[in-house]
Amino acid sequence: MTEKLTPLDRLRAKGYKITPQRRAVLQALAACPPFTTAQQIREEVQKQQPDVSLDTVYRNLSLLAELDIVHEIFRSSGNVYELVDDEHHHHHLVCTECGRTECIDICPMIDTYEQEAAKKGFQITGHIFELYGLCSQCQEKKSHKK
Amino acid sequence: MTEKLTPLDRLRAKGYKITPQRRAVLQALAACPPFTTAQQIREEVQKQQPDVSLDTVYRNLSLLAELDIVHEIFRSSGNVYELVDDEHHHHHLVCTECGRTECIDICPMIDTYEQEAAKKGFQITGHIFELYGLCSQCQEKKSHKK
DNA sequence: ATTAGTGCAAACGTTTTGCAACTAG
DNA sequence: CTAGTTGCAAAACGTTTGCACTAAT
Numbered sequence: 585m586t587e588k589l590t591p592l593d594r595l596r597a598k599g600y601k602i603t604p605q606r607r608a609v610l611q612a613l614a615a616c617p618p619f620t621t622a623q624q625i626r627e628e629v630q631k632q633q634p635d636v637s638l639d640t641v642y643r644n645l646s647l648l649a650e651l652d653i654v655h656e657i658f659r660s661s662g663n664v665y666e667l668v669d670d671e672h673h674h675h676h677l678v679c680t681e682c683g684r685t686e687c688i689d690i691c692p693m694i695d696t697y698e699q700e701a702a703k704k705g706f707q708i709t710g711h712i713f714e715l716y717g718l719c720s721q722c723q724e725k726k727s728h729k730k
Numbered sequence: 731m732t733e734k735l736t737p738l739d740r741l742r743a744k745g746y747k748i749t750p751q752r753r754a755v756l757q758a759l760a761a762c763p764p765f766t767t768a769q770q771i772r773e774e775v776q777k778q779q780p781d782v783s784l785d786t787v788y789r790n791l792s793l794l795a796e797l798d799i800v801h802e803i804f805r806s807s808g809n810v811y812e813l814v815d816d817e818h819h820h821h822h823l824v825c826t827e828c829g830r831t832e833c834i835d836i837c838p839m840i841d842t843y844e845q846e847a848a849k850k851g852f853q854i855t856g857h858i859f860e861l862y863g864l865c866s867q868c869q870e871k872k873s874h875k876k
Numbered sequence: 877a878t879t880a881g882t883g884c885a886a887a888c889g890t891t892t893t894g895c896a897a898c899t900a901g
Numbered sequence: 902c903t904a905g906t907t908g909c910a911a912a913a914c915g916t917t918t919g920c921a922c923t924a925a926t
Contacts (some may be wrong), residue, residue, distance in 0.1 A: 877926100878925100878926085879926085881923080881925085882922080882923070884922105885918100887917080887918070887919095888918085889915095889916090890914085891913085891915100892912080892914085893910100893913085894909105894912095895909090895910095897909105898906080898907070898908095899903100899907090900903105901903095901905095
């Protein structure tokens with residue numbers, strides 16, 4: 585079993601260099617909640633390394649996503665990122681009005697899907713499951729308005 | 731039971747006007763496969779109404795998405811759209827290398843999630859479930875390369 | 877020494893906007 | 902008539918890129 589390497593080790597193993605910027609991005613990812621934008625990650629990074637540019641953050645996030653160290657999730661208002669955490673796999677419940685996000689611990693991913701995908705020749709590498717709805721506050725606002 | 735209204739009826743019921751452009755967008759959506767970009771929809775629209783502008787297409791897609799007549803799905807390279815089809819509810823299996831997309835008919839959405847969401851005060855309005863993987867062709871390419 | 881990584885600025889593509897003209901109801 | 906809708910052009914936004922310079926190995 586080849587596992588439990590730290591992100592840094594995995595980078596090294598692939599021949600990537602460990603720069604202060606890269607370390608900082610990884611630290612920022614650990615410090616940020618799930619679903620953080622590149623901008624927010626940059627702000628977190630800059631607390632420690634004030635001169636890291638936004639494009640370096642993007643380049644590193646792309647690299648980390650490629651290596652499956654972070655999840656990259658697409659949103660209309662920009663992509664969001666979160667450190668992959670196999671220990672605490674979870675999904676999200678997002679309010680479509682205000683963006684409030686809650687975690688859901690139940691994962692719908694079952695063997696049936698692997699099989700279904702295999703039938704079509706696919707080898708599954710990941711999945712996204714997101715629930716959309718209205719949080720209690722936004723439900724109230726809506727009912728007042730109408 | 732209030733249902734089975736056509737998209738046009740639903741627009742009318744909400745007080746929106748039925749313009750030729752709006753009709754054309756709806757027709758284009760019906761003619762396009764799932765996961766179509768705004769650009770592609772515009773091209774389809776222009777086959778019949780050559781002068782429809784891209785921003786009109788966007789405005790209508792946003793409106794239709796708000797009314798739950800179309801699904802708007804976020805992709806890093808731009809959002810994609812598909813007509814909501816309650817008869818054939820499905821999810822997608824996307825190749826992360828080439829973008830090839832297959833439909834999956836099994837839906838993971840079960841009452842447990844509604845309950846889980848309700849506990850957190852959310853009222854669920856929708857969900858996204860997407861499987862990512864490598865299609866057979868891209869699996870081959872990858873194994874050759876390495 | 878060599879190659880990967882960085883910062884800068886400029887480019888890119890998608891989506892949104894302000895506005896004046898238009899049109900469906 | 903008049904509120905909603907359109908087309909245009911320009912702007913906004915997140916993201917990517919080319920380049921010369923720097924730094925990790």
